[in-house]
Amino acid sequence: MKTFLRVAAPGAVLALALTGCAASDRDADAAQTETGGARDTFVFAASSDPASLDPAFANDGETFRVARQIFEGLVGTVPGTADPAPLLAESWDVADDGLEYTFHLKEGVSFHDGTDFDADAVCFNFDRWNNFTGVMQSESLSYYWQKVNGGFASSDVPGLDGTGKYESCEATDPATAVIRLASPLPELVSALSLPSFSMQSPTALEKYDADGVSGGEEAPVLPEYATAHPTGTGPYVFESWSPGEQVVLASNPDYWGETGQIKKIVFTVISDATARRQALQAGDIDGYDLVGPADVDALASAGFQIVNRDPFNVLYLAMNQANPELTDVRVRQAIAHAIDKKSLVAQTLPEGTEVATNFVPPAVDGWNADVPTYDYDPEKAKALLAEAGKSNLTIDFNYPTNVSRPYMPTPEQVFTAISADLAAVGITVNPVPEPWSPEYLDRMQGTPDHGIHLLGWTGDYNDTYNFIGVFFGAPANEWGFDDPALFKAIGDARYQADKEAQTAAYAAANAQIMELLPGIPLAHPVPSLAFKADIHGYPASPVQDEVYNVITIGD
Numbered sequence: 001m002k003t004f005l006r007v008a009a010p011g012a013v014l015a016l017a018l019t020g021c022a023a024s025d026r027d028a029d030a031a032q033t034e035t036g037g038a039r040d041t042f043v044f045a046a047s048s049d050p051a052s053l054d055p056a057f058a059n060d061g062e063t064f065r066v067a068r069q070i071f072e073g074l075v076g077t078v079p080g081t082a083d084p085a086p087l088l089a090e091s092w093d094v095a096d097d098g099l100e101y102t103f104h105l106k107e108g109v110s111f112h113d114g115t116d117f118d119a120d121a122v123c124f125n126f127d128r129w130n131n132f133t134g135v136m137q138s139e140s141l142s143y144y145w146q147k148v149n150g151g152f153a154s155s156d157v158p159g160l161d162g163t164g165k166y167e168s169c170e171a172t173d174p175a176t177a178v179i180r181l182a183s184p185l186p187e188l189v190s191a192l193s194l195p196s197f198s199m200q201s202p203t204a205l206e207k208y209d210a211d212g213v214s215g216g217e218e219a220p221v222l223p224e225y226a227t228a229h230p231t232g233t234g235p236y237v238f239e240s241w242s243p244g245e246q247v248v249l250a251s252n253p254d255y256w257g258e259t260g261q262i263k264k265i266v267f268t269v270i271s272d273a274t275a276r277r278q279a280l281q282a283g284d285i286d287g288y289d290l291v292g293p294a295d296v297d298a299l300a301s302a303g304f305q306i307v308n309r310d311p312f313n314v315l316y317l318a319m320n321q322a323n324p325e326l327t328d329v330r331v332r333q334a335i336a337h338a339i340d341k342k343s344l345v346a347q348t349l350p351e352g353t354e355v356a357t358n359f360v361p362p363a364v365d366g367w368n369a370d371v372p373t374y375d376y377d378p379e380k381a382k383a384l385l386a387e388a389g390k391s392n393l394t395i396d397f398n399y400p401t402n403v404s405r406p407y408m409p410t411p412e413q414v415f416t417a418i419s420a421d422l423a424a425v426g427i428t429v430n431p432v433p434e435p436w437s438p439e440y441l442d443r444m445q446g447t448p449d450h451g452i453h454l455l456g457w458t459g460d461y462n463d464t465y466n467f468i469g470v471f472f473g474a475p476a477n478e479w480g481f482d483d484p485a486l487f488k489a490i491g492d493a494r495y496q497a498d499k500e501a502q503t504a505a506y507a508a509a510n511a512q513i514m515e516l517l518p519g520i521p522l523a524h525p526v527p528s529l530a531f532k533a534d535i536h537g538y539p540a541s542p543v544q545d546e547v548y549n550v551i552t553i554g555d
Helices: 012-034 061-070 119-130 143-149 202-207 273-281 293-301 329-338 341-348 378-387 411-424 436-446 465-472 484-494 499-516
Strands: 041-046 075-077 084-086 089-094 100-105 166-173 176-181 236-242 246-251 264-269 305-308 313-319 394-401 428-435 452-458 519-524 528-531
Touching: 041 061, 041 273, 061 236, 061 246, 061 264, 084 089, 100 119, 119 143, 119 166, 119 176, 119 202, 273 293, 273 528, 293 305, 293 528, 313 329, 329 378, 329 411, 341 411, 341 519, 394 411, 394 436, 411 428, 411 452, 428 436, 452 465, 465 484, 465 499, 484 499
Parallel strands: 041 264, 394 428, 394 452
Antiparallel strands: 075 084, 089 100, 100 176, 166 176, 236 246, 246 264, 305 528, 313 452, 313 519
């Protein structure tokens, strides 16, 4: 999942990255000062390396951060929102039956290697995704094509063979690409804003054997294209990648749009949140993401800029019904009534965070103001536990360590606050902390061996299925229940071609979810970034669609 970032190891590599990048940046600044020019290098601290330079094989935020500078898709987003907007496609038409999408393409655009961007290139990319074979069909590589399209042209994996929505692509002329589907997929346009569906040069993909992935699903070996030759249409071209240290990009002089002031981007890898803050304070970087709530006021007071993204996420407490202590809905209701969400938000989450009532944020179509809610009421919680015969309940409480996520910047603090609320109604928690990756994620998603636990999700694009379908569209180890009626309701809503009918269907599904109460949506936290005082115009986006050619540096 996009929200689950790989974390690079700190230590000697971190020190090298900081030393090398800082020296490089200072040298560049000095040279520009001597010539009277403005500083044009932007240094941003990433929490890890990209997983791949080929965005078709990526599903994590740090890969997407780099990819958005190099690549563009047919669809982008309206600045500052998650709503789809034209990018390489200037407009599109959708047939009444939802089975044909006609994309009218921007003309005069070239890939970084000089290859024309045209309808043939669009069809090449769609056909490439649909014809992935072998290890490329593993969820760790082609996650988003599987989740959105549903399958491949052919596959040895049950459920993926010929089951996809994509049928064909036709270049009716150089500026017109027609995508035909086997069945409606209303989320297609929004989903195409994902970097995974970026347009890539057919010439470079073939020249550098982009589909030559070897090895097994557990340890795939990426080809030369994905490590050294990413080729898109974006405002920056790839220059170098030193794993564990930095990725360097340079301005694309032939870009079809604004090139901007920033001529060089350095993504320096600093895995530790404290080290990122210290690097900013030392002047070694220009900015970083995932600022801890406790650091926000101190950085602002010291003259650094704090930029907030609008919340497009959800933090939740899941209640695994495979655990016999949690099968009775009255127990789950008691836990919900025991938690003081307002205090939790005030004590542990960034300023501006909203208390959640749905598993989708209010900005998403289908959010329902009338879902069942479970207000803070310790006495009602005690009564429900007594009614269920669980007045002396003891339950495992799993939570992650050594991680900061946009929806959960301080997991240990959230765990402590909720544990105190549960203790107040007579519930004893058995703390089960584990490192985020792979232990915690593997246990929560790959086994039924857990009780209540903290997790969350940052939306990829503006569609309700991208939240509740991911959570509750089918049986999953995380939740431990099987409810065919709910699964069907979510699936039926996903494929409603009429927008109003779809929104109503999703609203009804959100109400069903909160009646079943598989978990408790806690909050929609505000993610924060921090920058030097002279960085201007950072394009904060709720879905992190942030391209750096619009940034300026100066007093």
